[in-house]
Amino acid sequence: MSVVVWITEGTWPSCVDAARVHAPQDTEIVLLHVGDQEVPGVAHGAFAGLLGRGHRRGPQAAQGWGSDPGNRVEELADTAGRQLLAAAADRLARACTRVERTGRIEREVVAAADGAELLVLARDGHRSRPGPHSLGPASRYVVDHAPCPVLLIWPDELPVRTAPGPD
Numbered sequence: 828m829s830v831v832v833w834i835t836e837g838t839w840p841s842c843v844d845a846a847r848v849h850a851p852q853d854t855e856i857v858l859l860h861v862g863d864q865e866v867p868g869v870a871h872g873a874f875a876g877l878l879g880r881g882h883r884r885g886p887q888a889a890q891g892w893g894s895d896p897g898n899r900v901e902e903l904a905d906t907a908g909r910q911l912l913a914a915a916a917d918r919l920a921r922a923c924t925r926v927e928r929t930g931r932i933e934r935e936v937v938a939a940a941d942g943a944e945l946l947v948l949a950r951d952g953h954r955s956r957p958g959p960h961s962l963g964p965a966s967r968y969v970v971d972h973a974p975c976p977v978l979l980i981w982p983d984e985l986p987v988r989t990a991p992g993p994d
Contacts, residue, residue: 838949933968
């Protein structure tokens with residue numbers, strides 16, 4: 828049996844705790860972090876758009892403008908992802924595999940869950956009440972397209988519904 832635990836910044840402790848509780852001790856645990864290419868892509872595009880193409884070794888380089896900030900954003904994101912996975916592995920306190928992927932987050936999570944027997948993820952949307960808005964767009968896609976059963980948890984305490992109403 829393998830369990831994939833989707834590790835994201837705001838919800839990873841709850842996901843790791845759920846895996847510890849619900850996955851038998853002999854289960855293979857895969858901690859998955861997906862880096863989004865959108866932010867570094869915007870930085871690359873802004874640099875190219877503002878300074879134009881072909882000027883990377885021109886006068887801008889002499890003035891300190893020659894390095895694409897998208898590269899630094901990618902490095903920072905990679906480092907943050909590795910640190911997040913290390914913290915999650917420490918919290919899990921048992922053997923696990925760490926997997927880092929990059930791309931469209933929702934598609935990478937679904938692809939990583941292919942062949943797994945369970946996918947653990949947390950609600951990442953509106954946390955004040957249950958309902959469809961308690962899932963962000965990527966999580967909604969993953970829940971709708973996961974190729975295996977999904978354990979969907981609340982990252983905090985379950986909100987109290989005071990009166991019936993629209994979600």
